[in-house]
Amino acid sequence: MTLPKHELIDGKVIRHEQIGSNxxxxxxxxxxxxxxxYAAGQxxxxxxxDGEILxxxxxxxxxxxxxxxxxxxxxxxxxxxxxxRVQCGDTVNILAPLGHGFNLDCQxxxxxxxxxxxxxxxxxxxxxxxxxxxxxxxxNAAEMDWPVKMYDNITAENIITTxxxxxxxxxxxxxxxxxxxxxxxxxxxxxxxxxxxxxSVAEIAKQHNIACEVSLEKRMACGLGACLSCTIETTRGRxxxxxxxxxxxxxEVFFNE
Amino acid sequence: MSNISLKTEIAGIKMNSPIMTASGTFGFGxxxxxxxxxxxxxxxxxxxxxxxxxxxxxxxxxxxxxAGMLNCIGxxxxxVEAFLQDILPRIKKYNCPVIVNISGNTVEEYGExxxxxxxxxxxxxxxxxxxxxxKEGGIAFGVEPDSMSRVIESAKKNTNKPVIIxxxxxxxxxxxMAKAAEKAGADVISLINTLMxxxxxxxxxxxxxxxxxxxxxxxxxxxxxxxxxxxxxxxxKLPIIGMGGIMNATDAIEFMLAGADAVAVxxxxxxxxxxxxxxxDDLEKYLKEKNxxxxxxxxxxxxx
Numbered sequence: 001m002t003l004p005k006h007e008l009i010d011g012k013v014i015r016h017e018q019i020g021s022n023x024x025x026x027x028x029x030x031x032x033x034x035x036x037x038y039a040a041g042q043x044x045x046x047x048x049x050d051g052e053i054l055x056x057x058x059x060x061x062x063x064x065x066x067x068x069x070x071x072x073x074x075x076x077x078x079x080x081x082x083x084x085r086v087q088c089g090d091t092v093n094i095l096a097p098l099g100h101g102f103n104l105d106c107q108x109x110x111x112x113x114x115x116x117x118x119x120x121x122x123x124x125x126x127x128x129x130x131x132x133x134x135x136x137x138x139x140n141a142a143e144m145d146w147p148v149k150m151y152d153n154i155t156a157e158n159i160i161t162t163x164x165x166x167x168x169x170x171x172x173x174x175x176x177x178x179x180x181x182x183x184x185x186x187x188x189x190x191x192x193x194x195x196x197x198x199x200s201v202a203e204i205a206k207q208h209n210i211a212c213e214v215s216l217e218k219r220m221a222c223g224l225g226a227c228l229s230c231t232i233e234t235t236r237g238r239x240x241x242x243x244x245x246x247x248x249x250x251x252e253v254f255f256n257e
Numbered sequence: 258m259s260n261i262s263l264k265t266e267i268a269g270i271k272m273n274s275p276i277m278t279a280s281g282t283f284g285f286g287x288x289x290x291x292x293x294x295x296x297x298x299x300x301x302x303x304x305x306x307x308x309x310x311x312x313x314x315x316x317x318x319x320x321x322x323x324a325g326m327l328n329c330i331g332x333x334x335x336x337v338e339a340f341l342q343d344i345l346p347r348i349k350k351y352n353c354p355v356i357v358n359i360s361g362n363t364v365e366e367y368g369e370x371x372x373x374x375x376x377x378x379x380x381x382x383x384x385x386x387x388x389x390x391x392k393e394g395g396i397a398f399g400v401e402p403d404s405m406s407r408v409i410e411s412a413k414k415n416t417n418k419p420v421i422i423x424x425x426x427x428x429x430x431x432x433x434m435a436k437a438a439e440k441a442g443a444d445v446i447s448l449i450n451t452l453m454x455x456x457x458x459x460x461x462x463x464x465x466x467x468x469x470x471x472x473x474x475x476x477x478x479x480x481x482x483x484x485x486x487x488x489x490x491x492x493x494k495l496p497i498i499g500m501g502g503i504m505n506a507t508d509a510i511e512f513m514l515a516g517a518d519a520v521a522v523x524x525x526x527x528x529x530x531x532x533x534x535x536x537x538d539d540l541e542k543y544l545k546e547k548n549x550x551x552x553x554x555x556x557x558x559x560x561x
Binding site: 052053056078079225228229230231238 | 281282283284288289291312317318319320321323324330476524527528529530531
């Protein structure tokens with residue numbers, strides 16, 4: 001078994017700001033090492049700089065820029081709420097890169113993102129150099145503010161849905177997916193978002209006979225495949241989300257439906 | 258620091274340092290190969306192993322708690338045969354003693370496991386008689402001295418390797434359990450396993466963990482573990498491996514002063530995957546500062 005090389009890195013916070021109405025923050029960290037080598041879909045384990053928070057927090061890599069990585073997270077629990085207090089210039093320790101990213105092997109990709117799941121698809125869209133489309137959904141127009149800005153000019157087409165119809169199409173991404181698939185000949189779907197949404201998208205992809213990759217999220221402690229907090233049942237036997245994922249072929253993980 | 262030695266020996270197992278890993282927190286060791294200098298690790302105690310593969314518990318398996326974490330992995334492991342055939346040949350290259358933590362559903366299963374693991378590349382077996390997260394089997398071997406003794410005897414009869422008994426802190430009298438373990442023929446005592454605990458989500462009114470209860474580890478349990486090591490040291494002659502919330506060299510030194518011949522690092526591996534190296538380096542510095550040359554010089558030296 002060859003494991004990818006992991007590193008503990010002391011990074012310096014370059015930018016840290018709230019970008020979303022629902023406690024969504026952007027953390028831009030200089031890690032003084034080539035971040036362009038990281039694959040879209042990989043993640044880091046970030047140590048919240050406070051003795052009170054014990055375990056590292058897994059956060060997906062939203063984007064990279066030279067030696068910098070962009071993390072987009074939601075301050076939802078004790079650890080991430082404490083993380084919001086980190087200041088520009090502060091040092092944060094990260095364990096990176098972790099997991100396996102998306103397999104970019106396709107001609108016409110469709111990205112489907114829901115809520116915070118829109119974030120890790122940014123780097124994926126950039127790696128597709130403008131040939132990907134994205135179907136992205138949030139609760140309302142306010143929550144869609146940062147995704148609209150982030151996806152300005154990195155995709156061929158952006159299709160927006162909001163639960164309340166305050167921006168773009170009304171409803172969930174999965175509801176509009178069949179229409180989107182009817183318009184263009186996509187050969188692969190990449191999805192990240194709430195599990196219920198990913199399952200719906202995966203099911204539609206299967207019906208249309210289109211390849212689909214999903215990025216899973218699970219509680220984890222080590223991020224290295226040791227603690228077995230994040231193992232899941234798959235058609236290939238038990239797999240670790242942190243090491244074997246977080247990206248999986250949808251039919252390998254959503255096989256009960 | 259060439260005149261300073263961290264080398265030690267427990268039940269005939271020669272170790273480069275008194276620093277070991279706690280089962281379940283270090284995988285099979287290879288997961289930490291990018292970070293840990295195996296020359297600094299005394300022994301690698303690998304993931305709890307059972308006769309048959311186990312997929313572990315469903316639902317949420319970990320949650321952070323104040324200064325600690327709860328886990329209910331439920332002994333997920335590939336089974337002893339896969340360990341012997343696939344994993345052991347891979348991890349022997351680290352040249353670090355491998356100790357296998359074993360769990361059985363019956364007294365006989367411990368013997369069977371001990372026998373199968375009596376192979377050249379395994380240094381010892383550690384008996385897990387107190388996994389708080391496994392329901393089947395019905396017998397909590399580790400909370401009752403007679404059943405624990407039968408488990409120890411079963412293992413001892415079937416292997417020539419040292420047998421380590423890992424004591425559960427979830428008992429009324431840890432000293433009584435330690436004495437029973439010594440009488441039953443255990444070669445080494447390790448303590449403590451996790452403390453049974455739970456967490457509740459006040460929004461959903463549901464337990465946080467899929468298994469409802471889990472094992473508490475991390476800095477929160479250290480004072481309890483330290484006290485138990487100290488009490489057991491005074492009651493038995495067997496070598497002791499102390500563990501429970503060791504996050505740094507200072508914690509390790511406390512356990513050794515209390516009477517531990519070696520220490521095991523657990524939860525800290527999750528927080529800082531290269532923590533073994535750091536504790537090793539800091540133990541060397543400590544000996545130098547104290548004008549000591551050998552780590553054994555601090556064992557049991559608590560002046561109480």
